[in-house]
Amino acid sequence: MASMVEKKEDTTVATNRKAHHDYFIEETIEAGLSLQGTEVKSLRLGLANLADSYVLVRNEEAFLFNANISPYPHGNIMNHEPLRTRKLLLHKEEIRKILSKMTQKGYALIPLKIYFVRGKAKTLIGLAKGKKAHDKRDTIKEKESRRELERVVKERNR
Numbered sequence: 001m002a003s004m005v006e007k008k009e010d011t012t013v014a015t016n017r018k019a020h021h022d023y024f025i026e027e028t029i030e031a032g033l034s035l036q037g038t039e040v041k042s043l044r045l046g047l048a049n050l051a052d053s054y055v056l057v058r059n060e061e062a063f064l065f066n067a068n069i070s071p072y073p074h075g076n077i078m079n080h081e082p083l084r085t086r087k088l089l090l091h092k093e094e095i096r097k098i099l100s101k102m103t104q105k106g107y108a109l110i111p112l113k114i115y116f117v118r119g120k121a122k123t124l125i126g127l128a129k130g131k132k133a134h135d136k137r138d139t140i141k142e143k144e145s146r147r148e149l150e151r152v153v154k155e156r157n158r
Contacts, residue, residue, distance in 0.1 A: 011116040014048035021136065023128035028112065033121045036080045038072040043121055048114055055088065055109035055125055062088040064111060093143055101127055106146050111138030
């Protein structure tokens with residue numbers, strides 16, 4: 001009898017690598033994305049970039065700005081605009097909670113990654129506070145010391 005082996009797929013489409021370098025991520029929130037048909041097909045091919053994207057709340061609705069989802073290569077004239085503004089699907093309570101935290105000085109909403117959950121496109125949004133130059137240097141020093149420590153431990157275990 002053959003055993004059923006679950007196939008684990010990496011459903012992450014795009015990540016914002018600069019987010020953890022430029023910001024302290026205080027809290028994360030999962031939100032749905034309102035997309036057009038060809039955008040979903042492009043996401044499944046991994047044609048997305050979150051490098052300079054951000055989230056704004058207007059009239060108790062959240063929107064994703066400047067997220068680049070490239071046009072679907074096999075699309076026709078009805079293909080989507082790559083940098084269009086996309087609505088995020090959040091409950092009113094979640095939006096109010098985010099707004100109350102964002103009123104504090106220096107906080108921003110940054111998309112961290114886009115991924116699929118049970119066939120639905122989701123984005124992970126981080127409530128972030130900007131890092132200063134000295135904070136970035138401290139983070140780099142901590143990473144290097146951690147790597148060096150791991151290297152020494154690995155050498156000792158051999």
